[in-house]
Amino acid sequence: MPNSMMNLLVNPTRNLSMNRKFYSTVFFLFFILNFSTAQQTITVEEVVQMAIQKNYDIKVAQTTAATQFTDKRFIRGAFLPTLNLTGARIQNSSNAEIKYFPSANRPDQNTYNIPSYNNNLAAQATWTIFDGTKMFATRRRLIQLAEWGEANVRNQIVNTVAATMTNFYNIVRQQEQLKAIQEVTAVNLERVKLAERKLEVGTGAKPELLQAKVDLNAQRTLAVQQEILIQQIKDQMNGQLGFALPDQFTIADTIPIDMNLNLSEILSSIENSNQTVLAAKKNLEVATTAVYENQAGRSPIIQLTGAYTYGLTSTQVAASAFSLKQNTGYGYNYGIAVSLPIINNLNQSRLVAQAKVTQSRMQAVYDQQKTLATVGVRNAFTNYENSKRILQIQEENILVAKENVTIALAGFRRGITTFIELRTAQQSLSDAYNQLIAARFSTKASEIELLRLKGDLLPK
Numbered sequence: 001m002p003n004s005m006m007n008l009l010v011n012p013t014r015n016l017s018m019n020r021k022f023y024s025t026v027f028f029l030f031f032i033l034n035f036s037t038a039q040q041t042i043t044v045e046e047v048v049q050m051a052i053q054k055n056y057d058i059k060v061a062q063t064t065a066a067t068q069f070t071d072k073r074f075i076r077g078a079f080l081p082t083l084n085l086t087g088a089r090i091q092n093s094s095n096a097e098i099k100y101f102p103s104a105n106r107p108d109q110n111t112y113n114i115p116s117y118n119n120n121l122a123a124q125a126t127w128t129i130f131d132g133t134k135m136f137a138t139r140r141r142l143i144q145l146a147e148w149g150e151a152n153v154r155n156q157i158v159n160t161v162a163a164t165m166t167n168f169y170n171i172v173r174q175q176e177q178l179k180a181i182q183e184v185t186a187v188n189l190e191r192v193k194l195a196e197r198k199l200e201v202g203t204g205a206k207p208e209l210l211q212a213k214v215d216l217n218a219q220r221t222l223a224v225q226q227e228i229l230i231q232q233i234k235d236q237m238n239g240q241l242g243f244a245l246p247d248q249f250t251i252a253d254t255i256p257i258d259m260n261l262n263l264s265e266i267l268s269s270i271e272n273s274n275q276t277v278l279a280a281k282k283n284l285e286v287a288t289t290a291v292y293e294n295q296a297g298r299s300p301i302i303q304l305t306g307a308y309t310y311g312l313t314s315t316q317v318a319a320s321a322f323s324l325k326q327n328t329g330y331g332y333n334y335g336i337a338v339s340l341p342i343i344n345n346l347n348q349s350r351l352v353a354q355a356k357v358t359q360s361r362m363q364a365v366y367d368q369q370k371t372l373a374t375v376g377v378r379n380a381f382t383n384y385e386n387s388k389r390i391l392q393i394q395e396e397n398i399l400v401a402k403e404n405v406t407i408a409l410a411g412f413r414r415g416i417t418t419f420i421e422l423r424t425a426q427q428s429l430s431d432a433y434n435q436l437i438a439a440r441f442s443t444k445a446s447e448i449e450l451l452r453l454k455g456d457l458l459p460k
Contacts (some may be wrong), residue, residue, distance in 0.1 A: 025137050039250045040298040047241065050158060051164040054242030061156035065149030078135045081127030081304075082110060090118040116315040124307040133292075141289040148282035154458060155210035160240070161459075162452035166445055169313035172255050173441040174233060178226045179253075180433035181219060182333070187405055187426050188216040195419075196410055208419045215423070255444050259388060263381045266454045270373050273455035280369040287362040291355040297348045298341060306334035315343020377453050384446035391443050394436035401425075401432035 052058065093113055128135065184444050238245045266345025271277055275409040310330040341348065408425035411417030 013200075023405050032335075033093045039248045042245060042249050044165060044252075047103050047164055047168050047229075047237070047238060047245075048161050048459070050241040050244045051160050054244045055160045055164075055240055056389075058153070058160055061153045065146075065153050068145040068149035071142045071165070073141050075139050078138050081125050083123065083125045085121075085123045087121045088119070090120075092116045092118065116313065118314075119310075119312040121310040122307060123309075124296075125305070127304045128301060129304060130300070130302040132296035132301075134299070137289055137293035137296055141286055141293060144282060144286045144289060148279060148286060151275060151279035151282050155279050157458045157459075158275050158452055158455060161457045162448050164237065164240055165448050165457075167233060167240065168251065169255050169441060169444050169448075171230060171237065171251055172253060173437055174226060174230045175251075175253055176437045176440075177434070178223060178230065180437065181223045181226055184426060184430045184433070185216065185219040185223060187429070188212065188219050188410070190409060191412075191422060191426070192216055194409075198415075203415065207338035211419075215426075233240070255440050256441070257388075257391075257443050258447055261381070261384060261450055263377070266377050266381070267374065268448060269376065270377060271370060271437040274369075274373045274453055275455050275458075277366070277369045277373050278455075282361070284362040284366045287359040291352065291359055294348065294351040294355045297351065300338055300340040303337045304334075305337055306332065308332040312360055373453055377450065380446050380449040380453065384443060384450060387439055387443035388444055391436070391439040394432065394439045398420050398436050401429040405429045440442060 044051040093115055095113065192209065195204055195209035195212045199206060199209050234245075234249070309330070310327070315326070404425045405428075408417045410423045412419070412422045448457075
């Protein structure tokens with residue numbers, strides 16, 4: 001008779017309970033597998049595209065830059081003349097009482113509610129042909145402001161893409177951590193089974209079995225906590241994308257790493273590729289142009305002027321014998337006007353001094369951003385190189401830890417390895433997984449930071 005049938009006959013209640021657990025476990029695994037396959041799989045490229053389209057920080061930066069873009073669209077207006085057209089129609093109602101001297105031998109005249117109309121129309125044009133090149137400085141400043149706005153948008157895109165990618169690979173990291181916990185849990189489960197068998201045949205001790213169950217439950221708790229953490233990070237990433245992702249989704253379980261980044265190559269191009277430095281550079285250019293713009297305010301202004309006027313006054317009732325029924329006047333004029341500022345309470349000097357102070361401050365900010373970017377690259381590259389070295393060591397160490405656990409389990413089955421030795425090997429495997437996963441994520445995070453500082457995360 002097979003052993004399984006003999007066990008069922010000897011202890012049918014115990015085996016029925018084990019069968020229920022077995023089928024429940026199988027059903028649970030089947031449900032999880034089908035549920036996971038039904039979820040949408042998201043790649044890092046898709047996440048980056050969603051971040052660029054949906055992230056609110058990028059939308060705010062784009063909206064802020066829209067002001068500068070709008071000014072740039074109407075830049076030609078600084079060179080065009082101004083033309084104003086004014087018109088008015090005024091209706092009057094007046095009373096007239098005329099009294100003559102007796103010597104005039106004329107009767108007095110009284111007229112009431114005399115209607116009259118006054119129509120005026122004027123067109124005036126003014127064209128500034130010289131203002132000390134201020135209009136050209138204004139044009140250049142508005143173009144630079146638009147470029148500064150674009151640099152700020154690109155900088156926000158780079159920062160958002162870097163944060164999204166880091167969050168994405170953090171999810172991968174936590175998923176790998178969950179797999180490691182599950183693998184260690186499998187070792188714990190085997191420990192419990194072996195401890196139960198040894199206790200049944202009289203070669204084991206109950207404290208060993210109890211400790212094995214305690215360790216198993218601890219691993220199960222870690223698995224639940226890890227699943228909660230993964231879901232929380234997924235929700236955080238979904239929030240970065242404006243909740244463009246479905247509520248349930250899966251992502252790839254690998255972390256590709258570029259192992260060939262070069263420090264000198266990154267540093268050589270950082271001044272022209274780092275988006276924060278570029279934005280500071282554009283801000284400095286705007287401040288420099290503002291100095292020239294305010295200095296031009298001391299120059300004379302030459303303007304061409306011209307106007308055409310038309311006026312019509314009409315009276316319906318004569319108040320006297322000398323009253324006009326209609327008076328019409330029209331014509332045009334033109335000429336040149338020159339104005340030269342001499343004393344204006346030193347206001348122009350104050351504006352120039354303030355512009356120079358702003359220029360000095362923007363120069364300091366630009367130099368500061370270059371220094372911060374250089375220090376950031378060096379720190380990130382140091383972390384990148386050290387993480388690669390640690391990763392290489394941990395990849396070797398995980399193989400040793402796995403082999404050690406396999407040998408310890410085999411020895412524990414035969415009674416060669418003690419309970420303490422098996423538990424130590426199991427803990428070493430758990431530590432090796434933690435260090436390997438941490439090193440892999442640290443290397444990837446350093447790579448992303450280097451690419452962010454270099455400005456290589458912009459969409460092509």
